[in-house]
Amino acid sequence: MSTPVRIWDLPTRLFHWTLAICIVLGIVFVKIGGNAMQWHAYCGYAALALILFRVIWGFIGSWYARFTNFIPGPAKLMTFLRGQVDGGLGHNPLGALSVIALLSVILIQALTGLFADDDIFFQGPFAKYVSNNTVALLTSIHRFNQYFIFALVGLHIAAISYYHLVKRENLIRPMITGDKSLTSKPPLEVEIDSFRQRMLALAVFLLISLGLYFLIA
Template sequence: MKKLIRVWDLPIRLFHWLLVACIVGSLICVNIGGNAIQWHAYFGYSILTLLIFRIIWGFIGSTYARFSSFLPNREAITNYLQGKSPRFLGHNPIGALSVFALLLVLSVQAVTGLFVDDEIAFQGPLSKYLSESSVSFLSEIHESNQVVIYTLIAIHIAAIWYYKKFKGEDLIRPMISGDKEIDPSEEAKYLPSDLGRPSKDGGLQRGLALLLLSLIAVVVGYLITVS
């Protein structure tokens, strides 16, 4: 019988899929253009709220949600690429690089979007506080950064396919159920310390996450509406 270990808590799973939905919605709206640009902005504000939550949760969340559990370094990356590393319950070193890269470029996109002014259909809520040249510069970053986002998303999807096809590791199912299935014959490939520390995912944990996300949403909404 396979051993089930809770890796991803409910807040992380909801963050992940809500972020996916918001990114897809944002990309659809920006390509439609016209009045849909306002919905593009709403999705952007939602992405900003989710990113702030994820950054904070990376310090106070459950075991494998914390940045400290998957902060990559050169030695870890080298050992992983050379096949010298144990298996990882959470993010492996390469996956960790992908996570940090996505958080960075999405944060850049969400923040610069607050200052965008296309002089046609949309003006960011904070653009009026900067000079015309600064707004133009940030608008260019917002537009060109899309290419980086598309590239990282493509790499992310390709990595999921690669692990499923060639390593027999389903990365999507644990992000839905929260649990990773460990075959008893495979346990020796993991660190014993990892197998003995499942993520906390109880009512208190979820309540804290809900309260945190709600507070962030209120603050972001307030700052946008009063600007």
């Protein structure tokens, strides 16, 4: 008999799906162009707030959300690749690396967008504070970096599909419900998704959002 065990706290799940929405809408708005570029910028600001929140949550959040508990060392990565250990309840070693890669490229995209200038419809709020050469460089990085995002998102979707079709493991449901079904006792008895943790996450996100608002406005 399987028992649901809470793995992903509500803040981590909300971060995941809200960031996914920001990425999709950001792509849609940039393809539309024109006045929609302002909405593309809003998606970028939201993504930046989310990424900064996730970085902080990676240090103070619940057990499976903390970087120290899922980023693999070389030895752990190699044993996983050899099939000598399973992936555990949270992110497996490869999944952990993909998370770090995605967080990194999206952070780069959001930060460079603050300085980007397309010379037609949009100028980032910080573009006026740096030289034209710097603006040109950061705009180029912003445009080129999108392909890394596309590639990593594609790999992410491919990995989810592989686990679902080949390994018969649904990775989407736990990121919606927060729970994984186990047939044995969980290896750890830790506090996950408590009211205190949720309030802490809300406070952190609100502080980040307010800080960015006053910085950008």
